[in-house]
Amino acid sequence: MSPPPECPDPACGRRLLWKDTTHTKHGPEFWKWTCSGCRRQYEPTHHDRRRYAHAAPGPAAAAPVVHSSPGPPQPPR
């Protein structure tokens, strides 16, 4: 599964967005991105809606942001 994108606001510190499905009463595709840092909501792009259509909603707890010492490159999944 693809990791979620980072907050588009550079001042936020590259927090990850999570898939907020609290507004999907009009349909499962009407979810939004919510930033785990600043809590602002962002409209997913058309590409995002397709790419993350089956992603699990909720905070991306399994993907902490690491700022120090990048490790070896991860193999593509």
Ligand SMILES: [Zn+2]
């Ligand atoms: Zn943010």
